[in-house]
Amino acid sequence: MADQDKEMTGADKVTIIVHSGDLDKIYSAIIIANGSLAMGMEATLFFTFWGLQRLKKGGLDKGPLSKMNMLGLGRWMVKKRMGAAKVASLETLLADFKELDGKIIACEMTMEVMGIRKEDLRQDLIDEYGAVGTYVQEARGSAINLFI
């Protein structure tokens, strides 16, 4: 199948908008993305708003929990339990994502609104900077589209 046809039929691709910066939701997004790559799909993560904060240098695992954060106590407990259950770190998961050719897009509008410069971000992980049009181009060719 030609590449163009593939884009039109929305073949094997997943696109996820990572809007939340919450620790648990970042985990959900990246685990789904990695699972998709492992199952032979293409995957794109579009980081925007609070999600983009996690791509700031040193910010990857700094998000709170979406529920029961309890001023960080819930977060601490969940991280401890994740360690005991041998859940891989976000850093490891993102390294796997890149190794399997996953694509990361950083939202330019968020950068403008929140005063984030490219130098503030993990440029080693980001493949592209773009706005809504870039997202739509990815999403229109994706069988799975999620907003997390």
Place this chain on the structure above:
Amino acid sequence: MAEIKVDCRGQNCPVPLVETRKALKKAAPGDVVEVTGDHPASKKEIPMAVKALGLELLEVEDEEGSEWRIRIRR
């Protein structure tokens, strides 16, 4: 033809699936990838991924305890 071993024992979701995919990506056509693990869902899901990738599932073997071994030809 090479035989590549991947040890995912003690690893949780999605690591066994991802490590299998990484090994298959590095393997040459005809190479055999053998994955050992004990994560229950991965025993079902790795064969699903193999099918989706259009590769050959050679065997799914139960080992001692909850361990399993899956062999795949690239």
